[in-house]
Amino acid sequence: MIAVFESKKMPLVKTVVNGKHIEVERDRWALDVLLEMGVAVPTLCHHPAVEPYGACRLCVVEARKGKWTWLTTSCDLQIREGLNIETDTPSVIRSRRMSMELILSRAPHVESLQRLAADLGVGRPRFGPHYDIGKCILCGLCVRVCDRLIGASAISFVGRGRRRSVTTPFGAASESCTGCGACIAVCPTGHIRSFVEESALNIETWNTRLEMIDCKVCGTPFTAAKLLESVQGRLGKGGSLERVCSKCRRLQMCKRLGEAFHQV
Amino acid sequence: MKLDLKSVDQIIGKYDGEDSWLVMILQDVQDKYNYLPECALGRVAESLKIPLSRVHSVATFYSSFSLAERGRHLIRVCDGTACHLRGFTHIKEEISRHLGISEGQTTKDKVFTLDVVACLGACALAPVMAVDGRCYGNMNAEKVRVVLDLYRREKRH
Numbered sequence: 001m002i003a004v005f006e007s008k009k010m011p012l013v014k015t016v017v018n019g020k021h022i023e024v025e026r027d028r029w030a031l032d033v034l035l036e037m038g039v040a041v042p043t044l045c046h047h048p049a050v051e052p053y054g055a056c057r058l059c060v061v062e063a064r065k066g067k068w069t070w071l072t073t074s075c076d077l078q079i080r081e082g083l084n085i086e087t088d089t090p091s092v093i094r095s096r097r098m099s100m101e102l103i104l105s106r107a108p109h110v111e112s113l114q115r116l117a118a119d120l121g122v123g124r125p126r127f128g129p130h131y132d133i134g135k136c137i138l139c140g141l142c143v144r145v146c147d148r149l150i151g152a153s154a155i156s157f158v159g160r161g162r163r164r165s166v167t168t169p170f171g172a173a174s175e176s177c178t179g180c181g182a183c184i185a186v187c188p189t190g191h192i193r194s195f196v197e198e199s200a201l202n203i204e205t206w207n208t209r210l211e212m213i214d215c216k217v218c219g220t221p222f223t224a225a226k227l228l229e230s231v232q233g234r235l236g237k238g239g240s241l242e243r244v245c246s247k248c249r250r251l252q253m254c255k256r257l258g259e260a261f262h263q264v
Numbered sequence: 265m266k267l268d269l270k271s272v273d274q275i276i277g278k279y280d281g282e283d284s285w286l287v288m289i290l291q292d293v294q295d296k297y298n299y300l301p302e303c304a305l306g307r308v309a310e311s312l313k314i315p316l317s318r319v320h321s322v323a324t325f326y327s328s329f330s331l332a333e334r335g336r337h338l339i340r341v342c343d344g345t346a347c348h349l350r351g352f353t354h355i356k357e358e359i360s361r362h363l364g365i366s367e368g369q370t371t372k373d374k375v376f377t378l379d380v381v382a383c384l385g386a387c388a389l390a391p392v393m394a395v396d397g398r399c400y401g402n403m404n405a406e407k408v409r410v411v412l413d414l415y416r417r418e419k420r421h
């Protein structure tokens with residue numbers, strides 16, 4: 001389940017972006033190309049570490065090829081010969097605003113969303129959630145990262161329509177969550193809550209509690225035991241992990257560097 | 265609850281343990297148990313070597329799957345456009361009154377479960393209800409009682 005990103009050399013093809021003629025490797029994601037060119041494109045469900053998903057619809061652009069024009073998400077659009085991309089036509093702006101308003105209406109109090117909305121000229125959403133759904137906007141980043149990168153597949157989308165949510169199987173404590181925190185790191189809204197209590201890591205949103213390991217230098221619990229185990233498993237015999245927290249490790253490193261310096 | 269999972273193993277065997285048959289496997293499991301028991305989903309995930317989260321996701325996506333125990337007979341009242349206009353509300357109320365359950369519930373004796381669906385594809389016969397996949401058209405309160413009693417009596421033999 002762990003993704004491998006190949007980089008095959010592809011032939012260069014001619015494309016036009018906002019009237020500018022460029023040559024790009026065939027099949028590259030249009031969004032990556034746009035961002036590299038410095039074109040501002042709003043995104044919420046995109047992360048370079050996982051493959052595109054096309055959930056938030058904020059990255060829409062107007063694509064044209066021959067006589068065909070269509071509105072499409074750029075994160076999952078692949079560059080081809082003769083593709084013409086426009087990023088600020090009236091229909092692109094209208095579409096982005098509508099998507100943003102719908103997203104914001106799910107979680108109107110999330111600051112990062114408010115800021116993005118303001119950038120797009122969207123104020124208070126006309127619609128509102130009629131029940132408590134937390135801050136989740138269903139971008140699917142946590143699900144993809146947990147499944148494709150970490151390989152734990154602890155969470156998934158559950159239900160459909162307005163009852164769709166992200167959770168562990170049956171909402172119970174997850175057996176496969178290692179407490180790596182990758183979901184928390186990628187979540188654009190801060191929906192996933194966690195805290196440390198009595199040397200246990202609680203990922204509250206996933207109803208999961210994991211025992212932690214104490215740093216052998218300072219004694220503070222610093223990581224979930226299960227995470228250490230799984231990383232060690234991946235390393236195999238290739239290396240062994242020291243049970244030292246990052247703070248103490250940095251200190252040790254400084255000391256060692258200092259000693260080395262004085263020896264010269 | 266302890267369940268005999270042998271039937272689950274048999275069903276999975278029938279599909280050579282291939283995960284691309286997941287939906288069909290779940291359908292067969294539901295046919296067998298009348299709903300999708302939690303432990304059965306666990307067994308499916310284990311045998312197909314796919315994450316439980318994926319099985320759970322699929323099982324909750326399709327409205328024809330149920331994770332809650334259901335009655336022996338599944339009543340689906342149609343609230344599609346045609347049926348809605350031609351008296352869905354009355355039909356549903358009559359069923360509720362007659363059986364003492366509302367939408368999504370199961371009778372205490374585990375005989376009936378009531379679901380509301382959007383269009384059964386027999387709009388010309390609106391209002392429509394279906395029991396165990398069998399369609400009953402042009403419904404009215406009287407006919408609702410007759411049909412339900414038919415199924416209830418069936419239980420006695």
Ligand code: SF4
Pocket residue numbers: 135136137138139140141142143166183186187188189190191192
């Ligand atoms: S919890 Fe966060 S990362 Fe996961 S789907 Fe919701 S908004 Fe996206």
Ligand code: FES
Pocket residue numbers: 042043044045046053054055056057058059060073074075076
């Ligand atoms: S970034 Fe393309 S749809 Fe969300």
Ligand code: FES
Pocket residue numbers: 342343344345346347348382383384385386387388390392
């Ligand atoms: S609306 Fe009821 S069958 Fe179509």
